[in-house]
Amino acid sequence: MLRVFHHPGFAADIGRHIMPMRKFQLVADAIRDCPDIEIIAPAPADELDILRVHDHAYVTAIKSGQPKALAESQKFPWSPQLYPSVLLTSGAMITASRQAIADGASAALCSGFHHSHAKHGEGFCTFNGLIVAIDALRASGEIKSAAVLDMDLHYGNGTALLAGTRPHVFALSIYGNDYRENQTFADVTIKQHEDGANHQSSALPEGCDRTTMLKIMEESLPRLLGNGKPDLLIYQAGADPYFEDPYSPLKLDHDDLLARDETVFAFAKQHQLNIAWVLAGGYTSDVSKVVKVHTNTFNAWRNIYG
Helix, strand or coil: CEEEECCHHHCCCCCCCCCCCCHHHHHHHHHCCCCCEEEECCCCCCHHHHHCCCCHHHHHHHHHCCCHHHHCCCCCCCCCCHHHHHHHHHHHHHHHHHHHHHHCEEEEEEECCCCCCCCCCECCECCCHHHHHHHHHHHCCCCCCEEEEECCCECCHHHHHHHHCCCCEEEEEEECEEEECCEEECCCCCCCCCCECCEEEEECCCCCCHHHHHHHHHHHHHHHHCCCCCCEEEEEEECCCECCCCCCCCCECHHHHHHHHHHHHHHHHHCCCCEEEEEECCCCCCHHHHHHHHHHHHHHHHHHHC
């Protein structure tokens, strides 16, 4: 039985936006009747969990809406629902990570918010639930180390910077767009991120197909073990590498992204890694195609572990 964490409150009411907030509920509805999946409502994170990672002034801005520039630094219009929603998404990340330690695998039907920095947000990302979860479990003594595998289309710049100050975290981003200072750069031959000791990356070239992607993954995934076997692997399974996504320069369809997810789960199974995954990205106008990428991640889990 795979225990999955979802709450309707993940979707803050921010009005019309390119980020399809309703996708989280649509994914939950699509997998609800699967006999091998149990959907559980998570408790919200405690503010202390957020303050381990994020500056007090930034947290206050997300709560209050002031100053507006800081409260909207993640490119969402501020709403009173924003703070409660991101407490729930961070809570889901913490709980899914804890469940993965117990069961070997789990998932949270929310975004990991990998562009979020300690003192501000970026790129539709408010609080970095990936690092919030890792630091919460480390503070409680449940883990000593963790790795993040980020396969959103966009480079996880916030996670990389936060990992850089945390020797217990290793972050690997396999991406098709660079991202910095709230801007995306689709041509990875022009802009690529600089790696550090515990945050590394591999770029997927424009027009990347399944063969190229899987080759890069084969070469890159072993780096997750470079500092020893982590107690927890968090996988950010982005839907935006899909070829119809308005941001994607890649040639990856649903079957290709299913193969991506199977490769990740096969690696985790081979090395006996506890894995928790989250949904990320996905801006294709037909939201059903975004939902299919995410439901295929559950199919990939079933194909490898079933």
